Amino acid sequence: MSITKRFYGNTADGTAVDIFTLKNSKGITAEITNFGGVIVSLMVPDKNGKVEDIVLGFDKLADYEKKGPYLGAAIGRYANRIGGAAFELNGIQYKVDNNEGENHLHGGFKGFDKVVWQAEVVNNNGTEALELTYRSKEGEGGYPGNLDVKITYSITEDNELRIDYHAVSDKDTVVNLTNHSYFNLSGHNSGDILGHKVMLNADKFTPTDKASIPTGELADVKGTPMDFTIMKPVEQDIHADFQQIQNTKGFDHNWVLNTNGNLKEKAAEVVDENSGRVMEVYTTKPGVQLYTGNFLEESPVVGKGGYVYRNHSGLCLETQYFPDSPNKNNFPSAVLKAGDEYKHTTIYKFSVID
């Protein structure tokens, strides 16, 4: 794999930002910027060897700086929601940014998607990787502890986009890092993902209230439109007469993975019969948010090449701790103890149908 670097632009406050091109020898190329850790483009061959960009994104850095739908970005300190924008840890009540009504979403008003990261190209056992680091100061977004975060991106010769997450805090805190790429396996400018087929290796999901805060229940998917254990097209049940789906105008939920953190077991798969592209997801995280881009039209999103993204133009598979874990004792804990290491890996593996 090779990595090259070029200047991307200056942020509004004049900080220079770069863009890194990661390439393997099989035709996969990713462009990643150290602004927000954003995956700006991901070029992947289809069944005929035609290479196309399969992630939604913007042309200009300035568009990533604006409030938006988190296209391609690194998300933290806590991905997804924290109910009431507050949680208790070690008997202390912490108030975090209430940037979505009364609740906290994706790290607050200025999450990890809106900051400039330090970038370095490193050698990981003979493979080059892009390492982004950022110090999230105590109190940023409302969180306790200074948190040193490292996200490492690489593209392997097995056609995997691999993202390794690492963090250490000097005080007990909560951490939940993910990537918010919107995939459209036919190409970012090809229409919607309703015909994509999805498999989620999950027998349960976490139902939510109207504000998308989990109720705490782990519900069986069996016999409901939330069942993706057998691959099915997104469109089959996206408008099903099922309160959970109607609340969120499509899929926007956390599934409880059966994989128990095992990176070798498939967590999710997406198949696009049009292009023949297949994406498998592997992760050490306990959950995955399938978000089918239900709110992309809330504000017009003019994407790369001037293409306007509509609702369902892309889908996200955000590997994560369950939403609102800091307030749910029965969910896997997202607490990171002072001095301990937070370590997670997610792999998106590409192939074509034969």
Ligand code: BGC
């Ligand atoms: C959430 C959606 C939200 C989106 C923001 C997703 O992770 O689950 O509810 O609208 O991020 O673009």
